[in-house]
Amino acid sequence: MAELPPIREVIARHGLSASKALGQNFLLDEQLLGRIAGIPGELSGAHVLEVGPGPGGLTRALLRAGAKVTAIEMDARCLPALADLGDAFPGQLIVIEGDAMKLNHDALFGGEPFHVASNLPYNVGTALFVRWLSGEPWPPRWRSLTLMFQREVAERIIAAPGTSAYGRLAVLAQWRADAKLAMKVHRSAFTPPPKVMSAVVHVTPAEAPGDMSARTLERLTEAAFGQRRKMLRQSLKGVPGALGALAMLGIDETRRAETLSVAEYVALAAALEK
Secondary structure: OOOOOOHHHHHHHOOOOOOOOOOOOEEOOHHHHHHHHHOOOOOOOOEEEEEOOOOOHHHHHHHHOOOEEEEEEOOHHHHHHHHHHHHHOOOOEEEEEOOHHHOOOHHHHOOOOEEEEEEOOOOOHHHHHHHHHOOOOOOOOEEEEEEEEEHHHHHHHOOOOOOOOOOHHHHHHHOOEEEEEEEEEOHHHEEOOOOOOEEEEEEEEOOOOOOOOHHHHHHHHHHHHHOOOOEHHHHOOOOOOHHHHHHHHOOOOOOEHHHOOHHHHHHHHHHHHO
């Protein structure tokens, strides 16, 4: 086990400060970081993708768990601190300077399966999450997603139909994956403390229901929840074939988006594709 200085000392040594523009908030509690790294299960020898490692708090916890980490960081200020981690764990860490939104994540691992574990930058977290959920074909190359979000976003991912948090994210996360709230994290654990509480979501792939593209479901939920206070006959009238599909499936067009179950959205999307 490599002897490493406290993360706070690493931040001071390299003159780092969290960038609001990059959505950064650094976690310093190594016990907490170790618990997060343990959520995916056994990682010894496994490939792990981390987006936005910053000074490397979660990175060191993953490396200590025996993972082979590929970290994508666009903040050049953090690269020297990550290089120190690479020296402490020879052969376990690859750091790529760049924008995770512009990279092919599967290609980074040469077709090998991988886990994703990240304290995601707030400004790109949701977009990356939707991208991982929307891949074709299914099951994906990733074996699990262990992701830190603002608690409000985390609750939207695991929300049940009929609740105020239920929406597009819940449908996309739950139609062919299992999503759960793994841990709540108090704002005081971060430097600087964000204005909101956070939570870690753990997602694992499940069997895809039927032969249907994720893009069709995305378009359907975008329309339905884009006007969630309106009846389906209004919110879906711009989606070709949607009103006919509602009638064919016996779904009352006067219902609102949040009342439909994930299974009903899947059935609607499948009907549209036919």
